[in-house]
Amino acid sequence: MSAVFSCREAARLASEAQDHALPMRQRMELRMHILMCAACRAYERQIIFIDSVFRLRARHGKPDLPTSEGLDAAARERIRARLTKDQ
Amino acid sequence: MDEADLAFGGNQKHTRDWQQAVLVPGSGLQVDLIPLERGHRGVVNVVGDAEGPHCGAIGIGQAPDAIIALGDGRRKYGGLVRGQCDDLPTGCRQVGGDRTQPGEVAGAEGAPPAAVEDHDGGLAGENLSEGDRRPIWLPHGGGEGYPTAHGRRRGGLRCGRYGRGLGLGGFNSKKARRADARQQHELDGHGRFLAGESGVPRGSYSSIGDPGWLSGTTTDPDARHLLPGALMSATPEPRPAGTDPNQWVDTHADNLFRYALTRLRRREDAEDAVQETLLAALQAQRAFRGDSAELTWLMGILRHKIVDRIRLTARDSTLEALPAEELDEWHGIFDHWRSPPKSWSGDPAKLSEDAEFWQQVRKCFAALPERQAQIFALRTFDELEAEDICKQTGVSATNLWVLLHRARLRLRACLEETWFTPESTP
Numbered sequence: 001m002s003a004v005f006s007c008r009e010a011a012r013l014a015s016e017a018q019d020h021a022l023p024m025r026q027r028m029e030l031r032m033h034i035l036m037c038a039a040c041r042a043y044e045r046q047i048i049f050i051d052s053v054f055r056l057r058a059r060h061g062k063p064d065l066p067t068s069e070g071l072d073a074a075a076r077e078r079i080r081a082r083l084t085k086d087q
Numbered sequence: 088m089d090e091a092d093l094a095f096g097g098n099q100k101h102t103r104d105w106q107q108a109v110l111v112p113g114s115g116l117q118v119d120l121i122p123l124e125r126g127h128r129g130v131v132n133v134v135g136d137a138e139g140p141h142c143g144a145i146g147i148g149q150a151p152d153a154i155i156a157l158g159d160g161r162r163k164y165g166g167l168v169r170g171q172c173d174d175l176p177t178g179c180r181q182v183g184g185d186r187t188q189p190g191e192v193a194g195a196e197g198a199p200p201a202a203v204e205d206h207d208g209g210l211a212g213e214n215l216s217e218g219d220r221r222p223i224w225l226p227h228g229g230g231e232g233y234p235t236a237h238g239r240r241r242g243g244l245r246c247g248r249y250g251r252g253l254g255l256g257g258f259n260s261k262k263a264r265r266a267d268a269r270q271q272h273e274l275d276g277h278g279r280f281l282a283g284e285s286g287v288p289r290g291s292y293s294s295i296g297d298p299g300w301l302s303g304t305t306t307d308p309d310a311r312h313l314l315p316g317a318l319m320s321a322t323p324e325p326r327p328a329g330t331d332p333n334q335w336v337d338t339h340a341d342n343l344f345r346y347a348l349t350r351l352r353r354r355e356d357a358e359d360a361v362q363e364t365l366l367a368a369l370q371a372q373r374a375f376r377g378d379s380a381e382l383t384w385l386m387g388i389l390r391h392k393i394v395d396r397i398r399l400t401a402r403d404s405t406l407e408a409l410p411a412e413e414l415d416e417w418h419g420i421f422d423h424w425r426s427p428p429k430s431w432s433g434d435p436a437k438l439s440e441d442a443e444f445w446q447q448v449r450k451c452f453a454a455l456p457e458r459q460a461q462i463f464a465l466r467t468f469d470e471l472e473a474e475d476i477c478k479q480t481g482v483s484a485t486n487l488w489v490l491l492h493r494a495r496l497r498l499r500a501c502l503e504e505t506w507f508t509p510e511s512t513p
Contacts, residue, residue: 006422015492019466019473020484038425046428047495049435050502053448054467056439063386063468064342064349065449066442071336071344075358080336082362086369 002050005029014044017053333367339382343389350393350464352457360396364389389471397461397480428499431507444506451501459494465493 010033013026022030034041057063071079340361347357367388438444452460462482467473473491477484 007424008422008428012492015495016488019488019491039424042428043431046431046499049431050495050498053435053439055470058434058468058470060440064345064443065452067345067348069348071340071358071361076336076340079362079365083332083365083369086366
């Protein structure tokens with residue numbers, strides 16, 4: 001826990017840092033906070049973990065989540081008919 | 088003729104009578120576009136013996152072969168520019184004329200930025216053959232210009248290689264229009280393009296010959312369900328050669344459906360998106376070919392369909408009124424962590440292939456609010472940069488960060504509880 005700013009702020013910045021380059025000042029504050037705060041340090045690792053596990057799955061050719069559902073027969077037929085009509 | 092593109096469209100300004108000339112530098116061609124109306128469907132009649140891709144430019148609301156008197160002469164509106172690409176899909180050229188040096192034509196802004204009435208035109212370019220009558224959907228007054236290699240949005244059709252930007256048309260906001268108007272090409276009094284920025288070649292034309300195109304339009308209301316969304320914006324990849332659209336449903340429907348379902352949640356929406364995607368692919372398939380795998384190509388189209396949906400719903404959603412603070416407590420932070428995040432064991436690479444883990448992720452992901460889930464999927468699965476997500480969906484950067492932040496907070500809380508607790512850690 002840091003005196004610089006709250007964990008809430010640190011968590012927000014840790015997330016933002018994944019999406020754009022933080023301004024220098026914010027970056028420094030975040031690094032300072034994370035240096036001192038084990039929880040936020042763990043949090044930052046966790047969100048990096050989550051982001052990368054999603055990306056890795058996509059890179060294995062599965063940019064989606066597992067589902068037992070498939071396109072059902074009726075929808076299939078409908079789409080097929082639509083495509084044929086258009087062709 | 089390396090990377091020549093033809094481009095048509097762009098903003099239509101001032102009056103409904105005529106609009107900007109779109110030029111094909113070096114070809115002697117000029118295409119005058121008339122306002123394209125929202126949601127209009129037209130049919131391009133293909134004439135001549137040229138092989139595609141042809142770049143369609145149809146005058147909406149005009150009878151086929153409409154001729155409109157315009158000051159110094161008569162001009163034909165709408166229609167199809169006969170084009171030929173000897174090296175598909177790298178470029179187009181005029182057939183029958185002097186083939187000098189086709190250059191890039193941007194969605195030209197022939198009219199000054201002081202718009203009285205704006206119409207955004209969006210046209211589809213396709214690989215067509217003689218006798219074809221192909222419906223073209225003109226979405227949303229043109230839809231949003233796709234960010235091009237030049238890093239800006241641009242109206243109109245481009246027919247040519249992806250990577251230099253495919254065609255669509257129009258601009259989304261007045262502000263964007265004004266910005267683009269400054270950047271885009273203007274015509275000077277001699278009919279030359281004035282390059283609006285570096286990197287765009289200058290072109291010129293001398294006279295308007297008979298380009299030999301015809302046009303037809305229709306207002307078939309039945310077609311409105313056909314291709315909502317920006318058709319051509321949804322064609323990001325060249326189509327791989329040698330595959331049969333008749334097989335698409337059998338081969339790819341489940342993968343596409345799963346992709347769509349992950350992001351859209353509702354079965355019906357996912358089914359619709361798959362159908363739209365395959366129809367758009369069918370429309371585009373003759374014009375493009377390339378090396379990317381078919382499924383990848385189709386998924387690229389689907390992704391654009393989904394992005395279109397996000398963009399269309401973003402405006403009226405509660406997105407702009409994100410409650411700033413209240414939600415955080417739910418996720419376990421209120422100034423300080425209630426239950427501090429723990430150190431997770433496990434290797435992302437291994438977990439990424441762990442079916443059981445993904446079953447759990449699916450549950451956590453399903454608990455996310457829809458918008459958070461969509462954006463998070465774009466950011467991770469689709470590996471889009473935050474900046475690109477903003478551009479494509481119209482979500483502001485600040486809101487995007489907030490959405491991603493909340494998605495991460497929820498996902499990590501859920502996964503920590505359900506997967507990474509000591510009992511269940513593998």
